Amino acid sequence: MARSTIDSPPRGGYLSWLSERILPKRFVAVPIELGEVLDRFPEGFLIIDGRFRILFANEAICQILGVSRDHLDGRSVDSLKWCTSMPRNRPWHEVLHTSRLANVTTHGIPIAVGDEQLMVFERGDRSRRLLAITVREITGLSIPDVMVISVRDATVAETYRAEMEDLLARVRRSREEAQQCNEQLRQLVTQDALTGCENRRSLDEKAESLWNTSTNEGKPLTCMMFDIDHFKSVNDNFGHATGDDVLRCVASSLRHTFANVGQVYRYGGEEFCVMLPDHDLNESRSIAEKVRSTVSHLSVPCPTTNEVIQVTVSIGVVDRKAGAMTVAEMIDQADKCLYMAKRNGRNCVVPYGPEVASAKFRSTDR
Template structure:
């Protein structure tokens, strides 16, 4: 330390070695010791040489590390109780390698020096502190490779940050769980549990939207009504378990067929409704014929007798050019086409036209 009573002939201290000072007489009397000035810095820091020996450690760093003031000078920085990283990966080693590389190869790509890095340190009381380390090289001194290593105790800040991140993660999980619960609830409300198709309530909600979109965009909109032929006979002869299996098989077939093409709803009992945005009557009829053929090749095994049950469907098709004024009328027209398909012998497709429009049907026609 440089004291007011320094004798110029005395052995040079660390400051005179570091800066190569030959102290002139006018510096013999110094009103304030430089070491005391450095100790007043609120930020902790070391000054180390090229072998990472500690030349100076101010009072703040001693308090952070829990080491008595004056006990760090002369020790190796690597000998302190760092809890993470091998010595060669510690920031002061990386900084020294970078500085030397830049001096020998100034055109090389430098590694960032001076960036703050976090390290874990264990104090003598076994408590751990998270320290933010910044390394800076000092050039132009009599001792080569001297570095200043500033240390900030980030334990409280990082703990708070970690707690906030944990809180945010829990909030995100809670929101995701709430979203998942809402989605499950939505499915319970809008999806038919037996067939996996949307239910009648969902059609009531979506139908008006589809109609409005078609009206706004002047785009085609078709509707199909499906009915499983002789379904009551299946229930009566083979039991409701077999009837449910028939519904599941038909529903699965329809969902696969209309995936990314239309919206399929279980309308009630053995009836299904399909809405086809952007498809006119001819296109919808072509699709309906393919679906009818596909279903006719389904084979369902009876749950009681293991007999193979052949399934067919009757289909009614209409589009909004038929004169419907709203979605309800469109569905009603498709339903009349379905009645006509039943009257015509089942397992067929009927599109809306004057004959269907003028026909009168009874429930027994099904």
């Protein structure tokens, strides 16, 4: 039998074209020629009446559902194996209910019901397909409440989308894990494991930036050096484990004091350094004196002898107005102040000045 010749459907899609050009004709059953036309579409179509009985199913819908046309003819569309909704929530029920509430009187005009709705259908082989459903009611026909159901198999597309979303989620997780690993690595590289302070390497990296900022913006910058007094005798008399406890105790006090104003670095051994932006020498000297007083009230128990160790620190302070040309020179000036504090009897604060600048120090002065 020769097939009907039809023009190509417009961009509105097969369902709109089908509703406007073919279905508005009066019919009692779906004509053979109309069936041949519908079978030419790659999209699946069901035509149902107001009791949701299937009047016609094209070849594409039979392939999508995995059933024969004889299996569908005259059957209720609700009796098919839909897996994701109760009958009253299915789109053809919603369309019929909406149209009756609206009391539609316009003849021959399809009623759009919105976007596609996704539904899961179970085929005879128990495989499941994700179907995109669109429904329109057609008025002005000899059969009341006729609806056209357009069915598109979205299984592959939705599976691909789900796989892509899963891939993106795994990529995000991998990125977050990488960031965590990088942060852990950064801490291993720049943080002192014993005291929790930044280490000498971190000071070398950040001090130059602080110096440049101070130079470019004309803001104050101070360097403070701290050294625990008589620390060697603590290790010798009470053991290195107790010495570690003393280091942790002093470091904790320093980190608490400078938490919001400067970074504490473990410079080496029992020595700590603090770079203090936006503070001049007088401000930093006052802070150093408070730190010295706070530390002098610390006491660390020795677990092996039950003795209590009183802790003190010597402190050297200098700012960039002292004449340093580089940040390394400024740190060296603060270290000389520290030598002078040791020479002056320890447990004191010494700012940089002419006396420190002209003094000659030996390693034994510590």
